[in-house]
Amino acid sequence: MSTGDSPDVVVVGAGMAGAAISYVLTRAGAKVLCLEQGPLVGPLDHPHFGDDWEFSMRRDWAFDPNVRALDHDFPVATNGTFVPYLYNAVGGSTNHYSGFWHRLKPVDFRKGTEHGLEGTIDWPVSYEELAPYYDQNDLDVGISGVPGDLAYPARPGAPRLPLPMHGEYFNLVAAGLEKLGLHWWPADNAILTEDRGDRLACNACGMCNIGCPRGSLGTATQAYLKPAIAQGLDLRPLSRVTRISTDAFGQVDGVEYQDLTDGSGHRVNAPLVVVACNGIGTPRMLLLSTSATHPDGLGNSRDQVGRHFMTHGYRLADMWFDRPTGHWKGPFGAGPYCQEWYDTDVARGFVNGITITFGGAWGPAWSALGGTTGRRPAAWGEAHHREFEERFDRHVFCAIQADDLPVATNRVTLDPDVRDSSGLPAAKVHYDLHENTRALLEFGSDRLLEISRAAGAVGVDLQPMDENFAQPGWHLMGTCRMSSDPGEGVTDPWHRVWDTPGLVVCDGSSMVTGGAGNPTSTIGALALRCADRLVAQMGRRVEAANAS
Amino acid sequence: MTAGFPHHSRPGYYPPALSEELSTYVATMAAALVPGGAGYPSGREAQVGRFVAERASGQDAEVLAAVAQRWPAGSDAEATASLVAMERDDPTAFAYLRELVYHGYYSSRRVLAAMIDRGYAYHGAPQPLGYPQSEELLVPSARRGSYTETTEVSRVDG
Numbered sequence: 001m002s003t004g005d006s007p008d009v010v011v012v013g014a015g016m017a018g019a020a021i022s023y024v025l026t027r028a029g030a031k032v033l034c035l036e037q038g039p040l041v042g043p044l045d046h047p048h049f050g051d052d053w054e055f056s057m058r059r060d061w062a063f064d065p066n067v068r069a070l071d072h073d074f075p076v077a078t079n080g081t082f083v084p085y086l087y088n089a090v091g092g093s094t095n096h097y098s099g100f101w102h103r104l105k106p107v108d109f110r111k112g113t114e115h116g117l118e119g120t121i122d123w124p125v126s127y128e129e130l131a132p133y134y135d136q137n138d139l140d141v142g143i144s145g146v147p148g149d150l151a152y153p154a155r156p157g158a159p160r161l162p163l164p165m166h167g168e169y170f171n172l173v174a175a176g177l178e179k180l181g182l183h184w185w186p187a188d189n190a191i192l193t194e195d196r197g198d199r200l201a202c203n204a205c206g207m208c209n210i211g212c213p214r215g216s217l218g219t220a221t222q223a224y225l226k227p228a229i230a231q232g233l234d235l236r237p238l239s240r241v242t243r244i245s246t247d248a249f250g251q252v253d254g255v256e257y258q259d260l261t262d263g264s265g266h267r268v269n270a271p272l273v274v275v276a277c278n279g280i281g282t283p284r285m286l287l288l289s290t291s292a293t294h295p296d297g298l299g300n301s302r303d304q305v306g307r308h309f310m311t312h313g314y315r316l317a318d319m320w321f322d323r324p325t326g327h328w329k330g331p332f333g334a335g336p337y338c339q340e341w342y343d344t345d346v347a348r349g350f351v352n353g354i355t356i357t358f359g360g361a362w363g364p365a366w367s368a369l370g371g372t373t374g375r376r377p378a379a380w381g382e383a384h385h386r387e388f389e390e391r392f393d394r395h396v397f398c399a400i401q402a403d404d405l406p407v408a409t410n411r412v413t414l415d416p417d418v419r420d421s422s423g424l425p426a427a428k429v430h431y432d433l434h435e436n437t438r439a440l441l442e443f444g445s446d447r448l449l450e451i452s453r454a455a456g457a458v459g460v461d462l463q464p465m466d467e468n469f470a471q472p473g474w475h476l477m478g479t480c481r482m483s484s485d486p487g488e489g490v491t492d493p494w495h496r497v498w499d500t501p502g503l504v505v506c507d508g509s510s511m512v513t514g515g516a517g518n519p520t521s522t523i524g525a526l527a528l529r530c531a532d533r534l535v536a537q538m539g540r541r542v543e544a545a546n547a548s
Numbered sequence: 549m550t551a552g553f554p555h556h557s558r559p560g561y562y563p564p565a566l567s568e569e570l571s572t573y574v575a576t577m578a579a580a581l582v583p584g585g586a587g588y589p590s591g592r593e594a595q596v597g598r599f600v601a602e603r604a605s606g607q608d609a610e611v612l613a614a615v616a617q618r619w620p621a622g623s624d625a626e627a628t629a630s631l632v633a634m635e636r637d638d639p640t641a642f643a644y645l646r647e648l649v650y651h652g653y654y655s656s657r658r659v660l661a662a663m664i665d666r667g668y669a670y671h672g673a674p675q676p677l678g679y680p681q682s683e684e685l686l687v688p689s690a691r692r693g694s695y696t697e698t699t700e701v702s703r704v705d706g
Contacts, residue, residue, distance in 0.1 A: 048675035052655040055603065058647070060555030070555060110701040126698050151693030165681045174686040183693040186685065203678025213675055328670055329679040343696060346704050364663065364670065365654040369647060380581040380631065380646065385588050393668060 001256070001265040007033040007234065009534075010255050010270040012241045012285065014038075015092020016520055017507040017527040018276035019220035019228065020137070024531035026231035030538060033268060034225075034233055035257050037240035038072045038089035041221070043213035048205060054365040061210045063087070063096060063474070072238060072260055075426035076280055077415045082311055082431050082473040086278055090237050091221035093278065094520065095211045097474075098332050099190035099218055100357070101143055102517025103134050103525075105152060107343065108403075111513045114344060115351045117436065119308050119406040123512040124484040124493035127153070130525050133532075134158065137524035141218035142196055145188030151339045161193045165204040166360065167326025169396045170335045173319075173358040176455025183340045187357065189331050190218030190520070202331070206360055209332045223524075239266075240422055243289050244273055244503065250293035252502030258422050272502050272534070276527070279309065279476025279508040283412040284427040286480065286490075286497075286505070299480065299490045299497040299505070306412035308478040309429060310514045313402030313437035314471040315445060318371035318395045319358075319452045320459040325396055327361040332397070335359045341447065342516055350439040352403035355516040356448055359397045367392040375461040396457075400444035403516040405434050406478050433469070441465065475519050480509035495530045506530040559602035565609040571601040573616045578649045580627040588662045591653055599652035608648070615641050 009025055011018045014036035022034045047056035058067070063085035065073035076084040087096040104127065107114065112122035135157035144161040163186055170186075177184040191202045192215075199215035199222055208217050215222050229235055238260040245267075247253045254269040275282050283306035287297040299305050335358045342353040361372060368388050370377035372395075378387035415428035445462055452460045463469070483489025486498040495510060497503040506527050508519055515522075556562055566574070575598075578591025604612070618638075619630035635642045653659055660672045671677055 046675075049673050050655075051657065051660065051672040052599070052603070052651070053674060055651040055655060056557065058651070059557035059603070059605075068555065105695045106698040107696040107701050110698060113701050113703065115704050128698060146687060148691065149693060150691050151695055153695065163685060165679065166685060168683065171683065171686050174688075178686070178689055181690075181692070184688055185693070186687065203675075204681070205674035205678040207674045326669075328674075339693065344704050351704060363654065364659075365651045368650045368654060377646070378650075381628070382583060382585065384582050385586040389666070392663075393670075 001267050003267045003269070005033060005268040007031045007268065007270050009033070009272045009274060010035065010268055011274045011276060012255065013092065013276040013278070013281065013507065014090045014220065014225060014235065015276060015278060015507065016094055016220045016523050018274065019091070019224035020524055020527035021274055021276065021506060021531040021534070022233050023224040023228040023231070024528060024535060026228045026233045028535040028538060032233050033270070034235045035239040035241050035255070036090050036235070036237050037260065038087070038237065040090045040237045041095050041211065046211045046213045048207060048210065048213050053207065053210065054363050057210055057362065061096070063472070071421040072240070074281070074284070074420040074424070075418050077418050077426055077428045079430050080470060081433055082471050084280060084429065084473045084476070086280065086476060090225065090235065091219045094219040096209060097520060098208050098359070098518070100518040101145070101188040101190045101521050102355070102515070103152060104515040104517065104522050105342070108513050108515040117351060117405055118434065119408045121483060121488050121512060124482050130529060131155070132157070133525035133528040134521060136528055137521060141190050141223045141524065142192045142199070143188050143218070144191050144193045146186050149185040151183060151185065151342065160188065164189060164191050164193050164202045164331050166330035166335050167328065168323070169325035169327055169358070169360060170330070172321060172323070172325065173396060173451070173455050174336050176451050177336060177338055179454040180451065182338055182451070184336050184338045187335060187337050191331055192216045192218070204330045206328045206330055207332060207362070241285065242422060242424060244275070244285065244298060245289070246291050246293055246298070246500065248293070250500065252500060272504065274504045274506060276507040279479050280412055280427045280429060282505055282507055282509040283479040284414065287414050288424060294500065298500045298503055301499045302487055304488070304490050306479050307408045308406035308481055309410040309412055309431055310404040310406055310478040311431065311471070311473040312475045312514055312516070313404050313433065313441050314474070315400045315441040315465065316372050316463045316472065317398040317400070317448060318373050318375070318461045319398050319455070319457045320461070321394050321396070321456065322458050324393045326393065327395055327397070328363050330360050332360050338451070341444070348443060350436045350443070352405070352436065352440060353516055354403070354440050354444040355401045356444060356451070357399045357401060361395055361397040364388070364392050367395060371395045371461065372397050373461045373463050398448055400441055400448060401516050402437050402440035402444065404437050404514055406481070406513065407432070407434055412479050433471070438465070475508065475514060477508045477511040477514045477519060480505045481512045482510050483512070494533045504530065504534070556605050557603045564601050565604045565606050566601040566612065570609065570612050570616060571597045573621050574600045574612065574649070576621040576624065576627045577631065577645060578653065580621070580624060580631055581646060581649050582653050587665055589656070589658045591649060594653050594656035594659050596649050596652035596656070599655060600648050611641070611644055615645060
């Protein structure tokens, strides 16, 4: 094992959080090493230039690492109730997202006060404290949208670029929402609609979910890693951290990693390690890093690591029209959204709320196979072409997104039977859909049917919520959450791990609640806030949270 | 160790996983699943067999070999009969084959050309062309919506 590197900080993971922290620290003059187990992704690595791009979405660009099964992925075993979606590469899962750019709302930070169900606690930070970082993250990433949605606090510090183009579906759905007099608004997108430096404006190719070779999509690479490298960041792709090490006193003193290009092992000494490997990868990394002083893994002396896994309740649907929808044009998944039922109303019999989102879908193969739900594939044989033309250009993607509860038994652990290409135990996730989340999804389904009728849809296919129901796990949250009390979380309000000096965790795992909106904006804001604090403490050892 | 790109589903980097026999089987099944008509080519004419052969993984080859053994396709008529039986008796295997064939079919330049002739604006590969602005987007006619301030959050059961 080679040794010799001694940066000020090691950042593990180059997704939104790791990239933003690397950027801020290098700007302040810190010597930062960022280790990422996935590869660099260049423009031509994306499938957009081939007519077989839809097939790539099922294979090398599948959301599920178990399907891609690349050597730089790690397997994720589940109990079958959700499908894990994450992407291991420089830029993390922002290589593979819709750029749907919601913030949390003030109430989302106070759900412990509001109801406190299951493991729900208040965030140790408020919306108002995070707002300046949301604004800065918006500016860094580049957001398009329409200011003025009354469902959110005003954000004068975060101007918007003009909306990207959408297919005809946008106005069809919007007309239905208008007819019912419901709240709706065009979604903010992490998509440039004007050129910025070497990033080109969106040309509405439609397939943000397999990345963006033009640089229009606001990935962690575009927003933070490119400038961080210019500032001196040492970024090492295909470098898998196998263990975070501690000294005899339990303080972090470095990491061990494997170069996946040749299998060689390396050690790096560092007084500060930041873990930003997402809501599954981060608890896995902490649990893998056992030692005499941390026999149950880092940060886990109170048995909190991996608990409170949330992934948003999700039920997907296809809305079918007898008119063109242009579903393959414009950003995927980020058209109009409705937040008429976002806030808790206990008269409904449950707490929390939902967002219903409408968006484009994929191409002709997807349509022929029955759209997002796959419930209505075109017949084979002589009827195929007629049934294909009844489907292609005729459907709209719909998602009912529910604010999930943090449940202690929904948990990431290690799987002793499944291993990654380095021989490390895979992540194992147990997740049960909570009754409250199920009720939210069923309530939202009824509302979606009302909207579809008002929009003039000729049919709706909802993902069946039967014994095989497995929701998409796009958002991985809560598993190393922040807390004011060491017994309720893994880190303090500044992301310092309660029982491990020199260790910081910041990513989706830090989130205490998930709201009913996509989390990347919040992850970016948290990372900038965390990094500001680290810069303020530069030159001083980052102590364990409960020692300060 | 083969970390990084390319993946096995990217054609041209790895030897084909499908035998010539299995490739022919897929082509025959594709012709039965998607016959020509209404200006569209058949699955065979769209070279679906070749598409699948170039991209199939080892797992695909194993599944297709098992499927071909149980539901043979010596002729077009036999292929149709096998598909009827497969759809009825093993929906999972049928869906697997159909997914491969539909993807191959709608990735074909001949099919894309037929779609354009039928009036669709879809042009296959998303880039580099993208799509032009087609219409003005609606904006909400009334400003509706609200949120709860931090200081206003209170117990819902109290």
